[in-house]
Amino acid sequence: MKTLNQQEATLIEKSKDGDSESFEKLILQHQKKAFNIAYRMLGNLEDANDVTQEALLKAYRAINRFQEKSSFSTWLYTIVTNTCVDFIRKNRKTKVVYLDREYEGEEGQYKREVYDDENGPEELLEKKEVQRLIHDAINLLNYEQRKVIILRDIEGFSYREIAEILDCAEGTIKSRINRARSNLKNLITEKIRGKEGYHEL
Known part of the structure:
Protein backbone atom coordinates (compact mmCIF):
# COMPACT_ATOMS: atom_id res chain seq x y z
CA MET A 1 0.00 0.00 0.00
CA LYS A 2 1.38 3.37 -0.97
CA THR A 3 1.94 5.94 1.75
CA LEU A 4 0.98 9.57 1.41
CA ASN A 5 3.74 12.08 0.90
CA GLN A 6 3.70 15.19 3.09
CA GLN A 7 2.42 17.52 0.37
CA GLU A 8 -0.45 15.18 -0.52
CA ALA A 9 -1.29 14.65 3.16
CA THR A 10 -1.44 18.42 3.68
CA LEU A 11 -3.70 18.91 0.67
CA ILE A 12 -6.00 16.15 1.91
CA GLU A 13 -6.31 17.74 5.33
CA LYS A 14 -7.07 21.15 3.81
CA SER A 15 -9.58 19.56 1.44
CA LYS A 16 -11.32 17.94 4.40
CA ASP A 17 -11.63 21.43 5.89
CA GLY A 18 -13.50 22.54 2.76
CA ASP A 19 -10.61 24.16 0.87
CA SER A 20 -11.64 23.62 -2.78
CA GLU A 21 -8.35 25.02 -4.13
CA SER A 22 -6.40 22.37 -2.21
CA PHE A 23 -8.68 19.68 -3.62
CA GLU A 24 -8.08 20.97 -7.16
CA LYS A 25 -4.34 20.74 -6.56
CA LEU A 26 -4.79 17.28 -5.05
CA ILE A 27 -6.56 15.81 -8.08
CA LEU A 28 -4.52 17.64 -10.70
CA GLN A 29 -2.06 14.81 -11.28
CA HIS A 30 -4.85 12.21 -11.33
CA GLN A 31 -7.37 13.87 -13.66
CA LYS A 32 -5.94 12.54 -16.91
CA LYS A 33 -5.75 8.95 -15.62
CA ALA A 34 -9.30 9.24 -14.26
CA PHE A 35 -10.53 10.43 -17.66
CA ASN A 36 -8.68 7.65 -19.47
CA ILE A 37 -10.31 5.01 -17.27
CA ALA A 38 -13.75 6.51 -17.90
CA TYR A 39 -13.17 6.88 -21.63
CA ARG A 40 -11.95 3.34 -22.09
CA MET A 41 -14.80 1.91 -20.05
CA LEU A 42 -17.50 3.98 -21.75
CA GLY A 43 -16.08 4.45 -25.24
CA ASN A 44 -17.61 7.88 -25.69
CA LEU A 45 -15.78 11.16 -25.21
CA GLU A 46 -18.78 13.16 -23.99
CA ASP A 47 -19.92 10.44 -21.58
CA ALA A 48 -16.36 10.06 -20.26
CA ASN A 49 -16.11 13.80 -19.61
CA ASP A 50 -19.46 13.84 -17.79
CA VAL A 51 -18.71 10.75 -15.72
CA THR A 52 -15.22 11.99 -14.82
CA GLN A 53 -16.63 15.29 -13.58
CA GLU A 54 -19.33 13.45 -11.65
CA ALA A 55 -16.74 11.17 -10.06
CA LEU A 56 -14.50 14.09 -9.06
CA LEU A 57 -17.48 15.85 -7.52
CA LYS A 58 -18.31 12.69 -5.58
CA ALA A 59 -14.70 12.53 -4.39
CA TYR A 60 -14.83 16.14 -3.21
CA ARG A 61 -18.05 15.51 -1.30
CA ALA A 62 -16.69 12.29 0.21
CA ILE A 63 -13.14 13.44 1.00
CA ASN A 64 -13.91 13.46 4.74
CA ARG A 65 -14.53 9.71 4.51
CA PHE A 66 -11.09 9.04 3.05
CA GLN A 67 -9.28 7.27 5.90
CA GLU A 68 -5.90 6.78 4.23
CA LYS A 69 -6.15 2.97 4.35
CA SER A 70 -5.15 2.99 0.68
CA SER A 71 -3.41 5.56 -1.49
CA PHE A 72 -5.46 8.59 -2.49
CA SER A 73 -5.15 7.62 -6.17
CA THR A 74 -6.58 4.14 -5.52
CA TRP A 75 -9.47 5.67 -3.56
CA LEU A 76 -10.15 8.15 -6.38
CA TYR A 77 -9.98 5.53 -9.16
CA THR A 78 -12.39 3.36 -7.16
CA ILE A 79 -14.92 6.19 -7.29
CA VAL A 80 -14.28 6.68 -11.02
CA THR A 81 -14.71 2.98 -11.77
CA ASN A 82 -17.89 2.69 -9.69
CA THR A 83 -19.35 5.80 -11.33
CA CYS A 84 -18.65 4.26 -14.75
CA VAL A 85 -20.35 1.02 -13.73
CA ASP A 86 -23.38 2.96 -12.47
CA PHE A 87 -23.54 4.83 -15.77
CA ILE A 88 -23.35 1.59 -17.79
CA ARG A 89 -26.12 0.04 -15.69
CA LYS A 90 -28.37 3.06 -16.24
CA ASN A 91 -27.59 3.26 -19.95
CA ARG A 92 -27.63 -0.32 -21.14
CA LYS A 93 -26.59 0.26 -24.71
CA THR A 94 -23.73 -0.99 -26.80
CA LYS A 95 -20.81 1.39 -27.15
CA VAL A 96 -17.94 0.89 -29.54
CA VAL A 97 -14.52 1.60 -28.10
CA TYR A 98 -11.86 2.27 -30.73
CA LEU A 99 -8.92 2.83 -28.46
CA ASP A 100 -6.51 3.54 -31.30
CA ARG A 101 -8.27 6.78 -32.16
Missing part, protein backbone atom coordinates in the same frame (compact mmCIF):
# COMPACT_ATOMS: atom_id res chain seq x y z
CA GLU A 102 -6.91 10.04 -30.85
CA TYR A 103 -9.02 12.76 -29.29
CA GLU A 104 -8.30 16.23 -28.05
CA GLY A 105 -9.66 17.12 -24.63
CA GLU A 106 -9.16 19.76 -21.96
CA GLU A 107 -6.24 17.82 -20.52
CA GLY A 108 -4.59 17.21 -23.91
CA GLN A 109 -4.64 14.33 -26.35
CA TYR A 110 -5.92 10.89 -25.43
CA LYS A 111 -4.89 7.87 -27.42
CA ARG A 112 -4.65 4.17 -26.84
CA GLU A 113 -1.01 3.24 -27.25
CA VAL A 114 -0.44 0.42 -29.73
CA TYR A 115 2.65 -1.49 -30.71
CA ASP A 116 4.60 -0.24 -33.69
CA ASP A 117 7.14 -2.69 -35.03
CA GLU A 118 8.09 -0.54 -38.03
CA ASN A 119 5.98 -2.67 -40.36
CA GLY A 120 5.03 -1.65 -43.86
CA PRO A 121 1.62 -0.24 -44.86
CA GLU A 122 0.02 -3.65 -45.45
CA GLU A 123 1.14 -4.99 -42.07
CA LEU A 124 0.02 -1.81 -40.31
CA LEU A 125 -3.36 -1.94 -42.02
CA GLU A 126 -3.82 -5.54 -40.91
CA LYS A 127 -2.78 -4.67 -37.36
CA LYS A 128 -5.31 -1.84 -37.24
CA GLU A 129 -8.02 -4.24 -38.37
CA VAL A 130 -6.99 -6.74 -35.69
CA GLN A 131 -7.05 -3.96 -33.09
CA ARG A 132 -10.54 -3.03 -34.24
CA LEU A 133 -11.65 -6.66 -33.82
CA ILE A 134 -10.21 -6.71 -30.30
CA HIS A 135 -11.91 -3.45 -29.36
CA ASP A 136 -15.24 -4.65 -30.70
CA ALA A 137 -14.86 -7.87 -28.70
CA ILE A 138 -14.09 -5.94 -25.48
CA ASN A 139 -17.43 -4.18 -25.86
CA LEU A 140 -19.22 -7.53 -25.96
CA LEU A 141 -17.93 -8.45 -22.49
CA ASN A 142 -20.20 -7.72 -19.54
CA TYR A 143 -19.17 -4.65 -17.57
CA GLU A 144 -17.62 -6.71 -14.74
CA GLN A 145 -15.22 -8.41 -17.15
CA ARG A 146 -14.73 -5.28 -19.23
CA LYS A 147 -13.50 -3.25 -16.27
CA VAL A 148 -10.90 -5.83 -15.12
CA ILE A 149 -9.55 -6.15 -18.67
CA ILE A 150 -9.33 -2.37 -18.97
CA LEU A 151 -7.74 -1.87 -15.55
CA ARG A 152 -5.20 -4.69 -16.02
CA ASP A 153 -4.44 -5.03 -19.73
CA ILE A 154 -5.03 -1.46 -20.91
CA GLU A 155 -4.33 0.78 -17.91
CA GLY A 156 -1.67 -1.52 -16.47
CA PHE A 157 -2.75 -1.58 -12.82
CA SER A 158 -1.26 -4.35 -10.67
CA TYR A 159 -3.45 -7.15 -9.30
CA ARG A 160 -3.15 -5.60 -5.85
CA GLU A 161 -4.22 -2.17 -7.09
CA ILE A 162 -7.21 -3.63 -8.94
CA ALA A 163 -8.18 -5.58 -5.82
CA GLU A 164 -8.17 -2.33 -3.85
CA ILE A 165 -10.08 -0.42 -6.53
CA LEU A 166 -12.78 -3.10 -6.85
CA ASP A 167 -12.70 -4.08 -3.15
CA CYS A 168 -12.06 -7.76 -3.87
CA ALA A 169 -9.49 -10.33 -2.85
CA GLU A 170 -6.44 -10.45 -5.11
CA GLY A 171 -7.16 -14.10 -5.93
CA THR A 172 -10.69 -13.17 -7.01
CA ILE A 173 -9.31 -10.50 -9.33
CA LYS A 174 -6.87 -12.97 -10.93
CA SER A 175 -9.73 -15.43 -11.48
CA ARG A 176 -11.95 -12.73 -13.02
CA ILE A 177 -9.16 -11.60 -15.33
CA ASN A 178 -8.50 -15.17 -16.46
CA ARG A 179 -12.19 -15.68 -17.25
CA ALA A 180 -12.42 -12.32 -19.01
CA ARG A 181 -9.35 -13.08 -21.12
CA SER A 182 -10.74 -16.51 -22.02
CA ASN A 183 -14.08 -15.02 -23.05
CA LEU A 184 -12.32 -12.26 -24.96
CA LYS A 185 -10.22 -14.81 -26.83
CA ASN A 186 -13.34 -16.76 -27.80
CA LEU A 187 -15.10 -13.61 -28.99
CA ILE A 188 -12.10 -12.57 -31.06
CA THR A 189 -11.84 -16.06 -32.56
CA GLU A 190 -15.50 -15.95 -33.57
CA LYS A 191 -15.05 -12.54 -35.17
CA ILE A 192 -11.95 -13.65 -37.07
CA ARG A 193 -13.73 -16.74 -38.38
CA GLY A 194 -16.45 -14.47 -39.67
CA LYS A 195 -14.01 -12.40 -41.70
CA GLU A 196 -12.30 -13.74 -44.79
CA GLY A 197 -8.57 -13.42 -44.92
CA TYR A 198 -7.97 -13.64 -41.15
CA HIS A 199 -6.53 -16.98 -40.06
CA GLU A 200 -4.57 -16.01 -36.98
CA LEU A 201 -3.78 -13.04 -34.75
Whole structure:
Protein backbone atom coordinates (compact mmCIF):
# COMPACT_ATOMS: atom_id res chain seq x y z
CA MET A 1 0.00 0.00 0.00
CA LYS A 2 1.38 3.37 -0.97
CA THR A 3 1.94 5.94 1.75
CA LEU A 4 0.98 9.57 1.41
CA ASN A 5 3.74 12.08 0.90
CA GLN A 6 3.70 15.19 3.09
CA GLN A 7 2.42 17.52 0.37
CA GLU A 8 -0.45 15.18 -0.52
CA ALA A 9 -1.29 14.65 3.16
CA THR A 10 -1.44 18.42 3.68
CA LEU A 11 -3.70 18.91 0.67
CA ILE A 12 -6.00 16.15 1.91
CA GLU A 13 -6.31 17.74 5.33
CA LYS A 14 -7.07 21.15 3.81
CA SER A 15 -9.58 19.56 1.44
CA LYS A 16 -11.32 17.94 4.40
CA ASP A 17 -11.63 21.43 5.89
CA GLY A 18 -13.50 22.54 2.76
CA ASP A 19 -10.61 24.16 0.87
CA SER A 20 -11.64 23.62 -2.78
CA GLU A 21 -8.35 25.02 -4.13
CA SER A 22 -6.40 22.37 -2.21
CA PHE A 23 -8.68 19.68 -3.62
CA GLU A 24 -8.08 20.97 -7.16
CA LYS A 25 -4.34 20.74 -6.56
CA LEU A 26 -4.79 17.28 -5.05
CA ILE A 27 -6.56 15.81 -8.08
CA LEU A 28 -4.52 17.64 -10.70
CA GLN A 29 -2.06 14.81 -11.28
CA HIS A 30 -4.85 12.21 -11.33
CA GLN A 31 -7.37 13.87 -13.66
CA LYS A 32 -5.94 12.54 -16.91
CA LYS A 33 -5.75 8.95 -15.62
CA ALA A 34 -9.30 9.24 -14.26
CA PHE A 35 -10.53 10.43 -17.66
CA ASN A 36 -8.68 7.65 -19.47
CA ILE A 37 -10.31 5.01 -17.27
CA ALA A 38 -13.75 6.51 -17.90
CA TYR A 39 -13.17 6.88 -21.63
CA ARG A 40 -11.95 3.34 -22.09
CA MET A 41 -14.80 1.91 -20.05
CA LEU A 42 -17.50 3.98 -21.75
CA GLY A 43 -16.08 4.45 -25.24
CA ASN A 44 -17.61 7.88 -25.69
CA LEU A 45 -15.78 11.16 -25.21
CA GLU A 46 -18.78 13.16 -23.99
CA ASP A 47 -19.92 10.44 -21.58
CA ALA A 48 -16.36 10.06 -20.26
CA ASN A 49 -16.11 13.80 -19.61
CA ASP A 50 -19.46 13.84 -17.79
CA VAL A 51 -18.71 10.75 -15.72
CA THR A 52 -15.22 11.99 -14.82
CA GLN A 53 -16.63 15.29 -13.58
CA GLU A 54 -19.33 13.45 -11.65
CA ALA A 55 -16.74 11.17 -10.06
CA LEU A 56 -14.50 14.09 -9.06
CA LEU A 57 -17.48 15.85 -7.52
CA LYS A 58 -18.31 12.69 -5.58
CA ALA A 59 -14.70 12.53 -4.39
CA TYR A 60 -14.83 16.14 -3.21
CA ARG A 61 -18.05 15.51 -1.30
CA ALA A 62 -16.69 12.29 0.21
CA ILE A 63 -13.14 13.44 1.00
CA ASN A 64 -13.91 13.46 4.74
CA ARG A 65 -14.53 9.71 4.51
CA PHE A 66 -11.09 9.04 3.05
CA GLN A 67 -9.28 7.27 5.90
CA GLU A 68 -5.90 6.78 4.23
CA LYS A 69 -6.15 2.97 4.35
CA SER A 70 -5.15 2.99 0.68
CA SER A 71 -3.41 5.56 -1.49
CA PHE A 72 -5.46 8.59 -2.49
CA SER A 73 -5.15 7.62 -6.17
CA THR A 74 -6.58 4.14 -5.52
CA TRP A 75 -9.47 5.67 -3.56
CA LEU A 76 -10.15 8.15 -6.38
CA TYR A 77 -9.98 5.53 -9.16
CA THR A 78 -12.39 3.36 -7.16
CA ILE A 79 -14.92 6.19 -7.29
CA VAL A 80 -14.28 6.68 -11.02
CA THR A 81 -14.71 2.98 -11.77
CA ASN A 82 -17.89 2.69 -9.69
CA THR A 83 -19.35 5.80 -11.33
CA CYS A 84 -18.65 4.26 -14.75
CA VAL A 85 -20.35 1.02 -13.73
CA ASP A 86 -23.38 2.96 -12.47
CA PHE A 87 -23.54 4.83 -15.77
CA ILE A 88 -23.35 1.59 -17.79
CA ARG A 89 -26.12 0.04 -15.69
CA LYS A 90 -28.37 3.06 -16.24
CA ASN A 91 -27.59 3.26 -19.95
CA ARG A 92 -27.63 -0.32 -21.14
CA LYS A 93 -26.59 0.26 -24.71
CA THR A 94 -23.73 -0.99 -26.80
CA LYS A 95 -20.81 1.39 -27.15
CA VAL A 96 -17.94 0.89 -29.54
CA VAL A 97 -14.52 1.60 -28.10
CA TYR A 98 -11.86 2.27 -30.73
CA LEU A 99 -8.92 2.83 -28.46
CA ASP A 100 -6.51 3.54 -31.30
CA ARG A 101 -8.27 6.78 -32.16
CA GLU A 102 -6.91 10.04 -30.85
CA TYR A 103 -9.02 12.76 -29.29
CA GLU A 104 -8.30 16.23 -28.05
CA GLY A 105 -9.66 17.12 -24.63
CA GLU A 106 -9.16 19.76 -21.96
CA GLU A 107 -6.24 17.82 -20.52
CA GLY A 108 -4.59 17.21 -23.91
CA GLN A 109 -4.64 14.33 -26.35
CA TYR A 110 -5.92 10.89 -25.43
CA LYS A 111 -4.89 7.87 -27.42
CA ARG A 112 -4.65 4.17 -26.84
CA GLU A 113 -1.01 3.24 -27.25
CA VAL A 114 -0.44 0.42 -29.73
CA TYR A 115 2.65 -1.49 -30.71
CA ASP A 116 4.60 -0.24 -33.69
CA ASP A 117 7.14 -2.69 -35.03
CA GLU A 118 8.09 -0.54 -38.03
CA ASN A 119 5.98 -2.67 -40.36
CA GLY A 120 5.03 -1.65 -43.86
CA PRO A 121 1.62 -0.24 -44.86
CA GLU A 122 0.02 -3.65 -45.45
CA GLU A 123 1.14 -4.99 -42.07
CA LEU A 124 0.02 -1.81 -40.31
CA LEU A 125 -3.36 -1.94 -42.02
CA GLU A 126 -3.82 -5.54 -40.91
CA LYS A 127 -2.78 -4.67 -37.36
CA LYS A 128 -5.31 -1.84 -37.24
CA GLU A 129 -8.02 -4.24 -38.37
CA VAL A 130 -6.99 -6.74 -35.69
CA GLN A 131 -7.05 -3.96 -33.09
CA ARG A 132 -10.54 -3.03 -34.24
CA LEU A 133 -11.65 -6.66 -33.82
CA ILE A 134 -10.21 -6.71 -30.30
CA HIS A 135 -11.91 -3.45 -29.36
CA ASP A 136 -15.24 -4.65 -30.70
CA ALA A 137 -14.86 -7.87 -28.70
CA ILE A 138 -14.09 -5.94 -25.48
CA ASN A 139 -17.43 -4.18 -25.86
CA LEU A 140 -19.22 -7.53 -25.96
CA LEU A 141 -17.93 -8.45 -22.49
CA ASN A 142 -20.20 -7.72 -19.54
CA TYR A 143 -19.17 -4.65 -17.57
CA GLU A 144 -17.62 -6.71 -14.74
CA GLN A 145 -15.22 -8.41 -17.15
CA ARG A 146 -14.73 -5.28 -19.23
CA LYS A 147 -13.50 -3.25 -16.27
CA VAL A 148 -10.90 -5.83 -15.12
CA ILE A 149 -9.55 -6.15 -18.67
CA ILE A 150 -9.33 -2.37 -18.97
CA LEU A 151 -7.74 -1.87 -15.55
CA ARG A 152 -5.20 -4.69 -16.02
CA ASP A 153 -4.44 -5.03 -19.73
CA ILE A 154 -5.03 -1.46 -20.91
CA GLU A 155 -4.33 0.78 -17.91
CA GLY A 156 -1.67 -1.52 -16.47
CA PHE A 157 -2.75 -1.58 -12.82
CA SER A 158 -1.26 -4.35 -10.67
CA TYR A 159 -3.45 -7.15 -9.30
CA ARG A 160 -3.15 -5.60 -5.85
CA GLU A 161 -4.22 -2.17 -7.09
CA ILE A 162 -7.21 -3.63 -8.94
CA ALA A 163 -8.18 -5.58 -5.82
CA GLU A 164 -8.17 -2.33 -3.85
CA ILE A 165 -10.08 -0.42 -6.53
CA LEU A 166 -12.78 -3.10 -6.85
CA ASP A 167 -12.70 -4.08 -3.15
CA CYS A 168 -12.06 -7.76 -3.87
CA ALA A 169 -9.49 -10.33 -2.85
CA GLU A 170 -6.44 -10.45 -5.11
CA GLY A 171 -7.16 -14.10 -5.93
CA THR A 172 -10.69 -13.17 -7.01
CA ILE A 173 -9.31 -10.50 -9.33
CA LYS A 174 -6.87 -12.97 -10.93
CA SER A 175 -9.73 -15.43 -11.48
CA ARG A 176 -11.95 -12.73 -13.02
CA ILE A 177 -9.16 -11.60 -15.33
CA ASN A 178 -8.50 -15.17 -16.46
CA ARG A 179 -12.19 -15.68 -17.25
CA ALA A 180 -12.42 -12.32 -19.01
CA ARG A 181 -9.35 -13.08 -21.12
CA SER A 182 -10.74 -16.51 -22.02
CA ASN A 183 -14.08 -15.02 -23.05
CA LEU A 184 -12.32 -12.26 -24.96
CA LYS A 185 -10.22 -14.81 -26.83
CA ASN A 186 -13.34 -16.76 -27.80
CA LEU A 187 -15.10 -13.61 -28.99
CA ILE A 188 -12.10 -12.57 -31.06
CA THR A 189 -11.84 -16.06 -32.56
CA GLU A 190 -15.50 -15.95 -33.57
CA LYS A 191 -15.05 -12.54 -35.17
CA ILE A 192 -11.95 -13.65 -37.07
CA ARG A 193 -13.73 -16.74 -38.38
CA GLY A 194 -16.45 -14.47 -39.67
CA LYS A 195 -14.01 -12.40 -41.70
CA GLU A 196 -12.30 -13.74 -44.79
CA GLY A 197 -8.57 -13.42 -44.92
CA TYR A 198 -7.97 -13.64 -41.15
CA HIS A 199 -6.53 -16.98 -40.06
CA GLU A 200 -4.57 -16.01 -36.98
CA LEU A 201 -3.78 -13.04 -34.75
